[in-house]
Amino acid sequence: TQLLEQSPQFLSIQEGENLTVYCNSSSVFSSLQWYRQEPGEGPVLLVTVVTGGEVKKLKRLTFQFGDARKDSSLHITAAQPGDTGLYLCAGALTRGSNYKLTFGKGTLLTVNP
Amino acid sequence: GAGVSQSPRYKVAKRGQDVALRCDPISGHVSLFWYQQALGQGPEFLTYFQNEAQLDKSGLPSDRFFAERPEGSVSTLKIQRTQQEDSAVYLCASSLPPVGYSPLHFGNGTRLTVT
Numbered sequence: 001t002q003l004l005e006q007s008p009q010f011l012s013i014q015e016g017e018n019l020t021v022y023c024n025s026s027s028v029f030s031s032l033q034w035y036r037q038e039p040g041e042g043p044v045l046l047v048t049v050v051t052g053g054e055v056k057k058l059k060r061l062t063f064q065f066g067d068a069r070k071d072s073s074l075h076i077t078a079a080q081p082g083d084t085g086l087y088l089c090a091g092a093l094t095r096g097s098n099y100k101l102t103f104g105k106g107t108l109l110t111v112n113p
Numbered sequence: 114g115a116g117v118s119q120s121p122r123y124k125v126a127k128r129g130q131d132v133a134l135r136c137d138p139i140s141g142h143v144s145l146f147w148y149q150q151a152l153g154q155g156p157e158f159l160t161y162f163q164n165e166a167q168l169d170k171s172g173l174p175s176d177r178f179f180a181e182r183p184e185g186s187v188s189t190l191k192i193q194r195t196q197q198e199d200s201a202v203y204l205c206a207s208s209l210p211p212v213g214y215s216p217l218h219f220g221n222g223t224r225l226t227v228t
Contacts, residue, residue, distance in 0.1 A: 006155075031213040042117070042204055042219025043156070050214065088155050092213020100169055101146065101213055103155040 003027060004091055004104035012110040016078055021107040023089035024071045030092045032065055032072045037086040037106075046074075079111045119205050119220035126195045126227050134190045134223045138207030146217065147180055147190050148204040156204055162188060163210075174199075195227045 005024045013019055023032070031050040035043035047056050049065035049072060056063045060083075062075040072089055090103045118137040126132050138145050143164055148156035149172075158172040164185035173180070177196075182188040192199055202224050206217040 029213075033213070033217075035217075041221050042206070043217070044219070045216040048214060048216070086153075086155075090217075100158065100161065101217065102158060103148070106153075106155040108153060 002105065003093075003102050004089055006087075006089060006104035006107050008107060009105065010108050010110075012112065013079055015080055015111055015113050017111075018075070018077050019079060019109070020073055020075045021087055021109070022071070022073050023091075023104055025091065026070065027091070027093065028069050030069075032069070032092070033090045033101075034063055034072070034074055035088040035090060035103075037088060038084075043086075043088055076109075079109075081111045081113050084109060084111050117205055117207055117218050117220035119203075119223050121223060122221070124223055124225045126225065128195060128197060128227055130195050131191065131193045132195055132225065134192075134203050134205075134225070136188045136190070136205030136207075136220060138186065138188070138205070139218055140186075141209070142207035142218070143185075143210055144208045144212050145182060145188050146206045146208075147188070148206065149174075150202045150204055150222070152202075159190070159203075161212075192225075195225075197227050200225055200227045 034046045037043040047063045052067045052069045054065045060077045086106045088106045145162040147159040150156045161169040162182040177193045179191045202222040204222045206219045209215045
């Protein structure tokens with residue numbers, strides 16, 4: 001079973017539309033990060049959320065961490081072709097004093113002009 | 114260097130060959146991760162180093178996979194007797210502590226194709 005479930009797996013929309021992608025788990029995370037990955041490159045961090053109920057905004061992107069720290073969402077307003085990419089959530093689970101960062105399978109977003 | 118560097122960028126190996134993938138992390142980054150990424154999927158955790166200590170190797174698929182970071186800087190992921198199912202992109206990432214709160218800085222990966 002996948003520790004972090006992302007949905008939808010694929011999303012194709014027109015420029016200017018809004019969208020939300022989800023990251024869900026039955027586990028509680030110390031923190032959750034969102035990354036964006038473009039073809040042929042490594043993922044790049046967008047945001048880190050650490051407090052239950054936390055909302056962070058990054059220009060047209062809004063990130064929310066669930067109250068119970070088990071889930072998160074990413075909302076994009078007025079999507080642009082430059083938003084195209086693979087969006088990944090990653091959660092940190094504590095194992096004693098060590099942290100393990102686990103990724104979801106990702107949402108592949110295509111924004112058409 | 115400005116970022117995480119991985120080499121080679123592409124590697125084609127015949128089934129049964131051994132391969133070694135190199136990662137140069139950002140200088141001073143204590144934590145180093147290796148991930149395996151299949152096409153269109155998220156990265157799957159392989160192993161984690163804190164300095165030279167390998168603290169978690171629970172994601173290594175088999176005993177054919179071995180990783181080391183002897184001086185707490187450069188790391189090598191070695192795959193012995195490669196199989197077709199080993200074909201994937203291998204990503205290396207480094208960060209400052211604490212993991213999960215600091216950004217993971219990824220290299221661009223090594224694409225391994227086993228024929």
